[in-house]
Amino acid sequence: MEHTDLAAQRPPGSELLAEQVDAAERDLLAAARPQRRAVGQASFDALIDGEHKVEPTDWMPEGYRAGLIRQIAQHAHSEVVGMQPERNWITRAPSLRRKAILLAKVQDEAGHGLYLYSAAETLGVSREWMLDALHEGRQRYLSFINYPTLTWADVGALAWLTDGAAVVNQVTLCRSSYGPYARAMVRVCREESFHHRQGFDALRVLAAGTPAQRAMAQDAVDRWWYPALAMFGPPHNRSTHSDRSMAWKIKRFSNDELRQRFVDICVPQAEVLGVRLPDPALRWNAERGHHDFTEPDWDELRRVVAGHGPCNRQRMDHRRRVHEDGAWVREAATAYAAKHHGGPQHSTAHQGAPAARQGLPA
């Protein structure tokens, strides 16, 4: 996504995350190893211990494979279902420039979905299987997507906070032990940091705007702060998958560590924006060298994850309807390919190079 027309004001702290992505990419290249497949538990363990990357042809424990499939599929689904709350404002964006930026952003998310489904496919599952699992409720997506975007300011707040949280989380996933996932994450992170920045920029303009715009911005931040904090998942002692994921280096930091990191990044950014974070207990703790803050309401998170958030049903109904409505199109593509190329082939229409083809004016 091209953002040459965004204001020069960068969210403070964002350079640091970008540097971490670059460093992870350098290490990925350095971790390249001579072509020797892991053939059993011992050689797999050696890969993990040696900070090498596990590749699709390597032997891996079933739990490792299943955990990765679960995590990457959930991530892919989040990109795809996460398009919905933002698409909600594309047709109403209040300027043509904002419309172009938002459209390009939502398009990027579709592209992220494609990279991630491909990464998961290297583990031996098909995109169709993952989509079925999503539509049948066997796989999940991130809970914040089940909240509604009610005003234009939500577009800014959503991107600033939830894309911002995604970046904090995903920067660490660029070092995931599974090669295809780590590489997909490097690509995704580069674009996510632009998403974060455009949200910050949209919100900054609102927060410095008319009284109605300022109120809209604050209201949106009030509603999105806790869904964003909850994105890191429950505290370590409540998380079901954390320990194994960390031992296998799929995941490298605990939910709590990442959440703290996110809060520390947001506080100075909120100051620059001129918005208040909705937590009266939020303050700097010099002893810890971190901000103290009030945790999300975990019961609420549990309710939303269980399907009882404001938009769970709407999001899934939309997904299923789009998938069903598109069935005749996919069938036509398959039938056409069978007639003309002697066999079914994936009807990959031109995917564009998201970054290159956006035509956003400078």
Added chain:
Amino acid sequence: MTRFDSVLRLGDDALVAAQRMAHWCACAPQLEEDVALANIALDLLGQARALLTYAGGIEGAGRDEDRLAYQRDEREFTNALLVELPDADFAVAVVKLLFFATYQNLLYQRLATGADTTLAGIAGKAVKETKYHVEHATRWTLRLGDGTVESRRRAQAAVDGLWPFTHELFEPDPLAPVDPAGLREPWAALVRPVLTRATLVVPDDDWRPTGGRVGLHTEGFGYLLGEMQSVHRAHPGARW
């Protein structure tokens, strides 16, 4: 018909087509199409912005792209009716894109070598974009027309429904930088073979709806504008 009017038409066509196309984002039959259709919508939106900005400059009354997009009413929009028609299904989106992008591509090719250098610059970039749009629409027209019984039925219904609206694109306008009347023949020479290869039939030319160029739109257009302009109009004078 002033120079402002003719540039405004081009901009309105692109803007309204972009607005309709953007609806497909997160609603496409497969993820690759979400990406591709959003790309096309972005191209169209980029063209619209450049054209409306240029139109505003020609007019010299201080109207920028947003003033023109957000602060005119139905009767002041001069886009062709074709681009404002709702996409009842994916076949309508594809066939409409085939018809419209082929028209745009021919027009932009001529504008790109025209005397108006600003317009030539905008058109030069848009020629490449619309070439890709035509290719994309062609691939899908073939797949749908020559795919399954169901997809052929839908594609034919789309052709039947949209074909009458193509005539308006080519209504004579001798004062425009490029008179669209001269594009009908080359357009038909490109579009008809695609439809034939897709096993689709061109309907009779018995109905030729018109009116968009003078601000007489379809009933659905007011909703499109109402949606597009709602936030902007609710906050007069605000910056975004």
